[in-house]
Amino acid sequence: MSSYIKPLYMAWLHAFKRTFTVKYPYEVLKPADRYRGRIELNMDRCIGCGVCSYVCPNKAITLVEHEGRKYPQFDYGRCCFCGFCVDHCPRAALKHTHEYELASYNKEDLVFSPSKAAEPPKPFERRVVTVRKLDSKLGPGHG
Amino acid sequence: MIKLPIPTIPKELVRFLIPPLDQLVKGLLSPEIMELLIKVLVFPGFAFIMLYAMIAVWGERKLHARVHLRIGPYHVGPIFGLFQLIADGIKLLGKEIITPENAHKVLYHLAPILIMTLSMVVLAFIPFFPVDGGYWVIYYTPYNLLVILALFSLRPFIMIMAGWASNNKYCTMGAMRAAYQLLAYEVPLMLSMASVVILAGSFDLAKIVESQVGMWYIAPCFLGFIVFFVAMMAEICRRPLDIITAEQEIVFGPWTEYTGMEYGLIMMSEYVDVAIASFLVTMLFLGGWHGPGLHPLAWLLIKMGVVSAFFFIGRSTWPRLRIDQLLDAGWRKLVPLALVQVFASMLMVYLLKVVF
Amino acid sequence: MPVRVAWGIQHPMSGHLTLYLDVDGDVVLNTEPDVGYTHRGLEKIAEYRTYLQYVPIIERACDFDSSNFALGYVRAVEALMGVEAPERAKYLRVIAAELSRIMSHLYAQALLSMTGGFETMTVWSANDRELILDLLEMLTGARVTHTYIVPGGVRWDLPKGFKERAFEVLNYLERRIWDYYKMLFQNRTFQDRTMGVGVLSKKEAVELGVTGPSLRASGVDFDVRRDDPYEAYDKLDFDVIVEKDGDSYTRALVRFYEIAQSIRIIKQALKDIPEGPIRVKVPPTLPKGEVYTRVETGRGELGIYLVGAGTNKPYRLKISAPSFRNLAGLVYLCRDVPMGDIPVIYYSFDILLLDVDR
């Protein structure tokens, strides 16, 4: 009988604990330092060698002509955010930003031309939760 | 030229057939009619049920979410998503009502209307609180408990009808399960109710409540209370016993094919059923409208709200049982417990008669 | 007369699997699986990608357990090249793989409790899985598909503050899982639903080739981590959980205890981790030859058969996925059971269809 009642007790107990939810559109979690978000291109350092395009597993990077020089163009419809291009760039011209809200209404907007890729990341406009709090009152020995 | 006599209608007949307007208005505005209108439209009728469904859906989702350590409805309405049901209702109104090609069209569209009607009709027989010279009830009969349970046990037949009419394998399976489930809960439900009826000596809910002035029946009939609560949970398909509409197994049971507002009606009827079940539990075991200080109706609603919460929290407490396990529990556990309770009640009544 | 019901592809609980069930009343007489809805031809793609490019792709073979899958593939590549990862990288790999295993097991537990409509455990498990995902994000930079383990080592060292946060989260989780035990495994209704459902005896389990926690639940004492040790597992102390009942409840219970063991392994690895380099140079091409390696993923044993042809692309790659092997057990058990037990048996095996179809 107690094995029927105990879950009921547990359920009522947890009804008054602190919630886990991050209210996403209003507040966002701070990504970790190493987070692999949108790739930012440093146009001054880029030499247009094409290593990023060669190493990309999904062929998301193509080299395009821009102001008379070759620069990578990123297609985030294909990108898998593995970061091999950043690793292999001989001039460290590529860098991950923490921007991850890349959804768009059409496929064409996901193709980031060199000039668009060179823009700095947009800052978060909402409250930023730095880290998830662990509820020390959860678990046995605490109720 | 022959003058034909113009047929004349006797004045009495005219007055009888078409009553003058003033009398009509007077008749319609008579206190009896007005009272009936209030009962049907406000309490316990449409307005109350809409309000209850709104608060119940919100409360269930909130409670459920809190147990999950979530927040629950958050955006719509003033206090953290109270108007969620209205938003859902508007969405459902905008949806197309789809009829499956091979369905029996008439029965298919009749089923959701019937199940909603059936749930609402039950409200007409519940005496809610005493008013001078009687009770606040739409239609009073001394056998109202019997009528309510008889109407309640019609629900599986409508489910079978819907399941058959939808012409879908999952719907048919759900309909069969509805029939099985009827066998499991109906007998313990009646038996546990009988123990209260024996103690009160009446089939009238009002009398039963009146006889609980000194002591709520939950004390002498604790076993009966448990059995009644569990059987009622099976009757109104709350989570551990919602085998008929088991989502993970047979999609949505007999109601799989319904869309739009027909689906809305079905969901609404479930919440009406929770309201009625909570009223019944309150009145049979928890002293109905008795309580110090407040208006009887307030006490009734408070108790009923608490009982509803216990109906709702089952969803986040236990996983669903299998149909054979429910039948097993119904016949091997609930029926013997209910029988013990019936004999205990009889013994109590007998002892009371002998001793006093 | 039995009716053939298509349980799947458009069903709340089927995932990407279709089971054609022959149902008589409420009893399933026979089952025929129809898989392939997520077939992406990963084995063929391998022949068109360099061995490094394939790492993020094989992680997609099993999204919920990506580091373990990457580890299996990377070990095959390294064995073929004759390269060994440095000592510190081995420990880091163990940490990533075990975090990935916890992530996978929590998800399996969430789905299994969902089969009974028990959303509480689903959300609790998902909540605590988030904490593990946060740790993985700190370590690898991505939450689900990490691309952390590459041929020759790992890509990054431990970040600053990782040890403290990891101990904090793991200590919390170690306490918290006993809430799961109370709420799920001691819940009488859950026991009723899963105990004695889908019983796979020891002999049947071995003959069908069932693997992983499902095999250990049937009483077979076999774990690749201990019996064919790879990376740093031979230096770490952990128990292999073996139960003997072989029903759905036991399969869930084995996974539950393995979460505790994984926490233990990560804590040890974080304490014992040696200093040193994390990545060594690897040759640019795969040498001629072939190799078969196996690792223990969250779902069971993953075998990778790799044939090299002297180019930088594999000549042939075979992924022997654990869910593919467990599928045989599922089909074997879905006979003469009530309709309500189908989802329970399905999710007790923790079959991920991405992994079956590849």
Place this chain on the structure above:
Amino acid sequence: MNVDKVVEEVKARLADVLLEAKVERKNYAHIKVKPEGLVRAAQLLKECGYSHPASVTGVDYPDRGEIEVIYHVESIEDKAIVALRTAVSRDNPSLPTLRDVWMGVHYHERETWEMLGVKFEGHPELKRFLLQEDWEEGVYPLRKEFKLKPES
């Protein structure tokens, strides 16, 4: 039975069909037999405690004109793997099914048939498994002549 002993046993008892048998590394041996000796070899391995297959792989070698089929067989007791391999011609690849020896080989063989066209004689359920229903008959995606379309 230990892999060394298995290799000795195989050499002693399957000499007429054996092409190659060696211990490659610790707990891993491979045995190559002629197709006609496959069932006998499988039965022998099962006697030795190699109770279930871990994978069935087909590798296409167009230059040699043959498809190699490899059964990786596991033993729980020895924690060892034996790769039982055989080669069939590409033009008419056909092998006896090992389903009667190892129950677990069922879906593996079905997949190998679908992907490489190796026909397993006596297999009860040799039909579409992973590929879609309207896949062209006689096109086997893991053979080398099947090329992926170049991406746009």
